[in-house]
Every structure is written in C-alpha cells, then in structure tokens.
Amino acid sequence: MPIYKIKKGKYQVDVSLGNDPITGKRVRKRPTAPSKKEAEYIEAKLRGKHKSKDWLSKKEISFPELIKLYLNECKLSNKPGYHSVQLYTINKHIRDYFEKADIKRITHNEIIEFRNHLIEKELDDGNKLSNKSVNNLLATLKQIFETAVNEGVIQINPCSKVKRLPLKHNKMKFWRPEEFKKFISFIPDDQLLFKTFYTTAYLTGLRCGEMLALQWEDIDQFVNELDIRKSATYIRGEFIVTEPKTKNSIRRISINQKLLGLLDHWKRHQKELFNLLKIPHSEKTYVFQYKDKPSSKDIFSRKIKYFCKDTDLEPIRLHDFRHSHAALLINQGEDYITIKERLGHASVRTTIDVYGHLYPNKQKEMADKLDDLL
Known part of the structure; x- marks a missing residue:
C-alpha cells in the first residue's frame, strides 16, 4: 500500500520509482504529509513525474556503445589531435560515471548532478577542476548525447539547457x-x-x-x-x-x-x-x-x-x-x-x-x- 497512516495523524507516502538512470539502483521516495488528501496528491505527482521520463523509442544502446559511436564520428570529422584529446577526456572524467546509465531516462537534473560531481572532484594533485574545464567536459558530454539524438535513441539532448559556469579570467602574463x-x-x-x-x-x-x-x-x-x-x-x-x-x-x-x-x-x-x-x-x-x-x-x-x-x-x-x-x-x-x-x-x-x-x-x-x- 503506497499510503499509510503514521503517528501524530500524519501520512507516509511510499512509492517505488524504478531504477536510478545513472547507477541502476532501486529508487524509493518516502515523503510525509499532514493529511491523506495531500499524501494522495504527492503520490500522484511523483508517479506522474516518473512516467514523464519514459521514452517511446525502442532502440537500445549502452553508454559505452554511444561513446564508441561518437569517437568514430569524431575521428572522421576532426584532426587526429582533437580525437586523441576527446578520448583522454572521456576516459578520465566521463566514462565511469555513466558506465551503467540508462540513456533514455537521463534528464537535465542528472546532468546537473554530474556537473556538481565535477565541481567537487579532487584531482590526483589535490586540486579541483576549473570552471573552464568543467564547461569543456559538459560540452563533450553534450556532443555524446547529440549522437544519441541523431541515432534516434532519445528525442531531447539532456545537456541542451545546462548553463555554462562563469569563468575567472586570470591576469595575462607576458614579457616586455x-x-x-x-x-x-x-x-x-x-x-x-x-x-x-x-x-x-x-x-x-x-x-x-x-x-x-x-x-x-x-x-x-x-x-x-x-x-x-x-x-x-x-x-x-x-x-x-x-x-x-x-x-x-x-x-x-x-x-x-x-x-x-x-x-x-x-x-x-x-x-x-x-x-x-x-x-x-x-x-x-x-x-x-x-x-x-x-x-x-x-x-x-x-x-x-x-x-x-x-x-x-x-x-x-x-x-x-x-x-x-x-x-x-x-x-x-x-x-x-x-x-x-x-x-x-x-x-x-x-x-x-x-x-x-x-x-x-x-x-x-x-x-x-x-x-x-x-
């Protein structure tokens, strides 16, 4: 039963929303409400929001396969140096995070979470990625998902409305x-x-x-x-x-x-x-x-x-x-x-x-x- 009464006259909503699109783990939401009517409203809203993430496309592709498609196109359309940089960037910062992701269910919110992950990520030397580096990584990720759009796997690129982080302009160095x-x-x-x-x-x-x-x-x-x-x-x-x-x-x-x-x-x-x-x-x-x-x-x-x-x-x-x-x-x-x-x-x-x-x-x-x- 998704709604049941708990102490102090409140109601507990217990809804299963399938699996997380990034990790594949089971997702449950358990908010509380002051009345049964409000609890029913919360349940309907959660289920409606979850249902809106479903895609009609029957074409299936894993994220590693999507990366392969993108890099193949990248090799054909760009200079060798660019392909090499993209391969390094994807392997170091993107591949592992989305390894088990369900491409069809990734939305704007998951991309924002990934951006937050990049902002907080500590590098091998103890430093963190600059805003410029984060923006560049998101630009690469956007191109990867654009490949999924072109292949008919998804309809909307989840990165399309993610805003760029503001850049800090360091003082330019030069010799007189x-x-x-x-x-x-x-x-x-x-x-x-x-x-x-x-x-x-x-x-x-x-x-x-x-x-x-x-x-x-x-x-x-x-x-x-x-x-x-x-x-x-x-x-x-x-x-x-x-x-x-x-x-x-x-x-x-x-x-x-x-x-x-x-x-x-x-x-x-x-x-x-x-x-x-x-x-x-x-x-x-x-x-x-x-x-x-x-x-x-x-x-x-x-x-x-x-x-x-x-x-x-x-x-x-x-x-x-x-x-x-x-x-x-x-x-x-x-x-x-x-x-x-x-x-x-x-x-x-x-x-x-x-x-x-x-x-x-x-x-x-x-x-x-x-x-x-x-």
Missing part, C-alpha cells in the same frame, strides 16, 4: 622587450636552438604547433616571410602534422631582418649538427629539429623555467610568448585588424576579447585632455 632580452641573455651561446626558437616565438606570435611544423622551405628569403599552413604535435609517440587550427590560421607573416639572420645562422649550425649525426638535411627539414626525430613541445616548455632558475625573472608559459608578441604589437600602436591577421585569429572579435584590455585606456586619455581646459 626588456624582460625578453634579459631572458635571452640567460641562454648560453652554445644553445643556439633555444635562442632561435624563443626569439622566433616572441617576434612572430606563432602557436607552438605552427613552429614545430615549420620547415626551411616555409621561409621565403626574398620577401622575408613565413608561410604558415600546418601545425604539428606528438600523439602517442607519433609526430602528426595537420592543417592549422582554423582556415584563418593559414597565412603569410613578415619577419624582421635580424630574425631572418638568426634563422640562417641556426640553419648552418643545424646542418653541421646533422652531418655529425649522419642525418640527412634539406629544405624539408623541420626548422627546430635537433636530432633524428622532430622536436616536441615539452623540451621548449621545460627550458623556460630552467633558464629563469636562480634569476629575478619570473618565467612565463610557452603560450605566453604569443601573448607577449600581441602586447608588443599593441604597444607599437598596431590596430586590431593587423594583429588579427598576424596571429591567425578566426575573427577580430577573438582578438578584441583576448587582447582588448591591453590597449591604452581611452577614458584616461579623455580625462587628461579635460585638464587642459582648466
């Missing part, structure tokens, strides 16, 4: 010219590779993947330009070269004469090094390669802290060299369009969103002019 010159002075003369790599990064604003994919044939000596049309990374030990991040990333950028001279100097040194190692050297050789295999991002990331060790210069991340270049251009008075084209942003809006705060404060300029009136 005097700080960069100090950093370069810390690098020994016999480590020309690193002097050349970091100088190129600072004076071009190239993404790390774009630099790793750069070959000598991509440097146009006649017009002092770099031809950027590919990006590289290591995936499970394999060096993968793909098209850049967006179609706007395919571009040609001008470089200054001193940088061109430094690159030529490194090219001669690299050729001598390859001769000693008995490695073929040609225009197809990667610019920042120093052994039989192309270089990886890790060595250049680690060396920044190494060269700054025991100095008064605060190290920055490798990607911050790109920010440093943007700040350098802004300080020189370059406009948004020029910076957008040089950095290969998809739109001027991206440039403004990322670097707009670095532009001089126009209101302060206006206030200073008002002083001249008095």
